[in-house]
Amino acid sequence: MKPSGRLLFGGRDRVFDDVPPPYEYAVRHVRERFDRDAFHDAVDEPEAYVFFGVAPCNVGIDYDWERIPAFLGWTIWNGTKERLFPIDKAEQVFERLGLTPLNTFQKELNVRDFHPERLDIPESAWYAGPAAGVVIENRRGGRALVRESAVDEISDHEPIRGEPAELADELVTDARVGRAVEAIETSQKPPTTAEVHARVFESIVREGVRSTRQRPRRLGDVAVRSRVGRRRETR
Secondary structure, three states, X not given: OOOOOOOOOEOOOOEOOOOOHHHHHHHHHHHHHOOHHHHHHHOOOHHHEEEEEEOOOOOOOOOOXXXXXXXXXXXXXXXXXXXXXXXXXXXXXHHHOOOEEOOOOXXXXXXXXXXXXXXXXXXXXXXXXXXXXXXXXXXXXXXXXXEOHHHHOOOOOOOOOOOHHHHHHHHOOXXXXXXXXXXXXXXXXXXXXXXXXXXXXXXXXXXXXXXXXOOOOOOOHHHHHHHHHHHHHHO
């Protein structure tokens, strides 16, 4: 976060100048929900904190997109103390700031009872299948990730193919348009066609296109905008 209160976004190795399409949905979600006033009141140096999380997008696992949040908070870096928040404290902070934390499966497991090679990955809260992995933390702040091999073996799904007009007919559904309108009204903005179009496009990229830094060229903006307009007229 900038001293001005402006939120900065990035990936594993860089701060985004332009947000990649698969993450536009999550960035909008965080900007609309993040309680800047509460954060500024709670800390002396807002720019010293970095928030880490997951922005779910479809790279092979078809999550329940109507339920899974656009962003799931994982942990927070305190630059002043040069350490990460404990997971339980990070959970509390994310919730106070209006964001959903990653769900915790188990707490306070005795080290004598922990055997990573025999760890059973629990079921995911967001689709019918195993979680992608489990983050393990000890009391001193050490962390490790145990991945679910069955999820790793799921191949990336095929990117969207077809003519723009046909794709728009298939992907610009009443449900997507309805969710977009509801989200806009919740944020107390007028649901203009341009605003609905932007949100529908973001949800399509999040839910149905391979993670990429390029906009899906086959899905034309004009075709999507036209289809959004027709869907709104028939609602």
